[in-house]
Amino acid sequence: MNELKIHFENCYGIKKLQHTFDFTKSRVQIIYAPNGAMKSSFAKTLEDISLDKVSEDRIFSERVNHRSALVDNRDILKEEIFVINRMQDADFKEASTILANETLKTEYDAINIKLNDTKKEFIKTIQPYLGIKENVIEQTISDTFKTDIYSFIESRTTEINAIETPILTNIVFNEIFNDKVSKFLKEKSFNTKIKEYIAVYEKLVNENTTFFKKGEFNHNNADNVTKSLKDNGFFKAEHKVKIKDVEIGNIDELENVIKEEKEKVLNDPELTSKFNEIDKALNANNELRNFRSYVENNQDIIKEFIDLENFKKKLILNYIANHKSEFDVFAKLYTETKTRRNEITIEAKKEQAEWLKVLAIFKNRFTIPFKIKIKNQEDVILKNEPASLIFTYEDGASTKDLGGAEINKSLSTGEQRVFYLLNIIFQIETRKKIATDQLFIIDDIADSFDYKNKYAIIEYLKDIADDHRFKMIILTHNFDFYKTIKKRLESVNNWEGNLKAVKSASEVNLVPGEKQDVFPLLRKNFPTCEKSFISCIPFVRNLIEYTIGTKNTNYLILTSLLHIKPTNTAENIKETKEHTTGEILKIFNNIFGTTATLPDTTKKVYDLAISIAEEIEANKAIEPVLDLKSKLCLSIAIRFKAEEYIINKVTDVNFHTNIWSKETGKIIGQYKTEFPNNKKEIEIFDRVNLMTAENLHLNSFMYEPLMDLSEDHLLTLYKDIKELECTIA
Incomplete structure (x- = not known):
């Protein structure tokens, strides 16, 4: 490459x-x-x-x-x-705990995300039957069948597909299997009443009905057959059924026959007596009034109470069978992706040695408040499980291991x-x-x-x-x-x-980019490059500040070349516009330990800075990208013109008396005090303060604010300041 x-x-x-x-x-x-x-x-x-x-x-x-x-x-x-x-931010979701390369991890996560989305759609479909929140349905299925939902798919798909006509879909799971009702149904006295009711029911089925027979064909079977014949258009095709020599040729006649057979049983005085005992027991408990009403309207389910765990399973299986298409989509996706997920896990296992190497590199190079280890190294090798990480924190004699979801809550953003x-x-x-x-x-x-x-x-x-x-x-x-x-x-x-x-x-x-660091270039080129000469003013000023101090005369002279200052008679310092390049050259040579010369030492530094800014503005089309020296020179010229404008406008005598103690921000603050309604000028001066304040005070970030500053922004600001000058003239 x-x-x-x-x-x-x-x-x-x-x-x-x-x-x-x-x-x-x-x-x-x-x-x-x-x-x-x-x-x-x-x-x-x-x-x-x-x-x-x-x-x-x-x-x-x-x-x-x-x-x-x-x-x-x-x-x-x-x-x-x-x-x-x-x-x-790190992703600590379960799908991402697999330690594999990014390609495998991305594929593994994508499979799991799609599988989870499909699972959510399936759960959403059966939620009304269960009458509980969607987020607990998966756990309810797992608890009922003593397995996770994916093992449930593998073990029960055939059974679900065999249910051609689902029953009990009018029964809401939570109406029966809630804490209060479940506790009551398991009471010994009530369980006895249930058994007595069922014994009478089965006796009546055998003795008093024409079509029903205990253990072989009861009213539930009859309902299933009726629904199946109706759904498949059996009678519309002019077919007939024959039940114990009775020939039936339409659905209404069949439903009436089944209804009559059921009523023979359910309305029998002996069974009614047993039901009244159950009803009385339910009515005695105020907390079960809703359930009593439910049983009263669904008397067929009483016989299911004898085996509650089986009844739970029967309900869930029939709910699912009533929505086979949604279940089939979920089951099919799980089956199709199972092989690939296992393959990815096996491939990930092979890379554990690489992870140990990476952990060593990480430990030796980076400073972190925890140790990282693979939680289940043996399981990764022996049981083909995905690996996950554990973070061990040490605080004196105490240690704490964190892993999984708790990591996401415990780790700082850094x-x-x-x-x-x-x-x-x-x-x-x-x-x-x-x-x-x-x-x-x-x-x-x-x-x-x-x-x-x-x-x-x-x-x-x-x-x-x-x-x-x-x-x-x-x-x-x-x-x-x-x-x-x-x-x-x-x-x-x-x-x-x-x-x-x-x-x-x-x-x-x-x-x-810059071929060399900024400061060595400035030091080297200031005698031959006027931009470098002007750019050295803030650089040398900061060197004096850091090595000698702010009371030094040379520091004060260079300060007067970053702000508009009047003559300082106490320190014998000229006003800003009177300093020459020759005076400043002496300061540079003293600080740099050089003996540089200039072709002309009589130029006024102020005039030189302004002329460079004018040249930069004129050559904008030729040099659209400004280097650091140009930006520094332009920033100094902008500050000169802004402060000069404000000083000429401000009338406060005390302000002028103490001008040497005023920085750009304070000078602009005085203008805002005297001219609060001059919104346009204030907006310009705020930009001056924002753009030039950091640029002219060098720090460890080496001109970074100035590097980030757009050429267009600086040139536009310079143009706006010049237009303000014209209003004074």
Whole structure:
């Protein structure tokens, strides 16, 4: 993999991006992309290729999309791309506890998600029959049949399919099997009444009916036969049935015969007497009044009370049989996916040695408040079970193991991201086995980590980069991380691999990044580059602040070149506009320990800063992308003009007397106090304070706020400030 040519149009906010990455010159390409430029969209588009998904513009979906990625003038293969997205929350769902490579894990999860969705639809179908909440139905089935729902499918499918005409579907499960009713039905005295009722019932069936016979053909069987004949159009086809020499030719006649036979039994005085005993027992318990009414209207079920556990099973099986199509979809999907799920588990088991290796790498490199181990190593090997992780916390002499769902509640967001990183390391180690070249797209992998773990990530990336099969494109919006990783990976990354994303209204361009660190370049070039000279003012001012202090005269002089200050007679410091480049050169040489010279030491620094800003504005079309020096110079000129405007407008004598103690924010605050209704001017000055405050006070992040700042925003602000000047004139 020597070269990667990408051409994206209308992909997740990227209007257009064309670039050729040359991996022969730099195996690692590092892109600094300010927020909103292209970083995540770039990674997402390449991830789509790896997943065989179509890319799109999420906002303007109607726009025509184009996406191509060519490796050495051929389409890149999806297997050659591995996208590492920015840190995400870890997923501790049961489906994800399997320790396998990402492809297997994704397939395993997809199967389980589809299976669970189908199970939910099936449960939703039978819920009205049970009269309980959907989320407890699966457990009810498991408790009734003493097995999990998938084993239930395997053991009961044949039995369910054999029920051609379901019965008892008018009986609501929870009307009988709730705590109060179940307890009552199991009482010895009531159980005796049930047995007496059944004995009389069976005697009457044998003695007083023409068609029914105990143990062979009772009224339930008759109801089933009647329903089946009716549903299948038996009588409409002009067929007849013959029952003990009685010929029946239509459904109404058959139903009447069955009804008469049932009434002979149920209305018999002896059976009625036994029913009244049951009814009296139910009526004596106020908590069972609803159940009493239910039994009264469904007297046929009394005989089922003698074996409640069997009655439970019979009800559930008949409910399901009444919706065979939904059950069949669920059962079929389970059967079809069972083999593949087992295969994935077996493949995952083979990779446990790799996980132990990854855990060792992880433990040696990263700082975390817990230890990680595989919970069921023996079961993984001997019983072919998926492996899961246990997190062990130690607090002095106390230890605590956490696993499964409780992990999701216990780990902090940062710790969950560390767990995500553990999965990423495993994916990378797995890909080391692949013989072909691999392209890694790494999207802000170190974001939100503390510095120790951030540097551990950088060192791990360096180890990866040392493998010639791996080519990397690292994207970040963090300039400090960009600068650090550029330095740490310089053995595999030269300056041609350092890029910056620049977004315009029509496209994104990847332009060369800084060849060297900013500060050494400023120190080296200030005698020959006027932009570098002006840019050194805040840099040297901060050096004096950190090494000597803010009372130093040179510090005060440079401060007056970042703010509009009058003459300071006490310190013998000129006003801002009177300082020359020759005066400032002496300060630079003193701090840098140099003997540099300038071709002209009489130029006023103020005038030089303004002239550079004017030149930058005039050359906007020629140089649309501003380097750091240009942004610094423009920011200084903006502040000069803004403060000068305000100082000329403010009338407060005390303000002018104490101007040396005023920073830009306080100067703008005074303007707001005197001119609260000047909304347009205040909006401009707020932008000045927002855009220039951090830019002109260097910190450990090395100009990151200025790097992120859009060229257009700075140039527009400079133009707005100039227009305010015109109103004074």
